Amino acid sequence: MKHVNTWTFSLCLALASAAGSACFADTLSVDSSLKAQINEKKNNQDATPSLSQPTIVSCPAEFQQVKISNDARQCQAFEKDTSAVMVYHSPRTPNEILGVYETAHPSLKSHSPVRGRTLLSSEDKTIRVIISPDNAGSQVDILVTSKTH
Known part of the structure; x- marks a missing residue:
């Protein structure tokens, strides 16, 4: 009987050892896979310019x-068939930018500032310029819509 118990014990020990090795092998496989993914992500980040x-x-x-x-500076334009938008930053103050637009486009009507933002618009509302204070100057948003819209 002792022999059977020893054999059973040896079998259980072998199965436990095999199961432990299999688990350990799977862990190594996962770890190396994670390292590969991290390295690939790092390489991709190094290859692409910073979005900040x-x-x-x-x-x-x-x-x-x-x-x-x-x-x-930092001009961004968005254009569709019926409208076009340009957004940019200027180091000038909002009052200085307002002067630029009042001189260049005297037909644009200046509206009273709302929350620090000044709206200039054409009579037919196809041109709108919004001048907003920014930390280091002004942000200017220009919206031009078609007359048929």
Whole structure:
């Protein structure tokens, strides 16, 4: 009988050992897979530019026949068939930017500021310029819609 118990004990020990090794092997496989994924992600991040810094492109002098300040930075344009939008930053104060637009486009009507933002609009509302204070100057949003819209 002792022999059977020893054999049973040995079998259980062998099964436990095999199961433990299999679990250990799976853990190593998962760990190496995670390391590969982390390394791949790191390599992809190194290859792509940082998203925290905006891409600065040269801004046009005009957008849809609306003047752009000559010190405009970080211009972003969005255009569709019925409307077009340009957003940019200027180091000038909102009052200085307001002067730029009042000089360049005297037909635009200036509305009273709301929450620090000044709206300039054409009589037919196809052109709207919003001048907002920014930490280091002003943000200018230009919206041009078609007359048929």
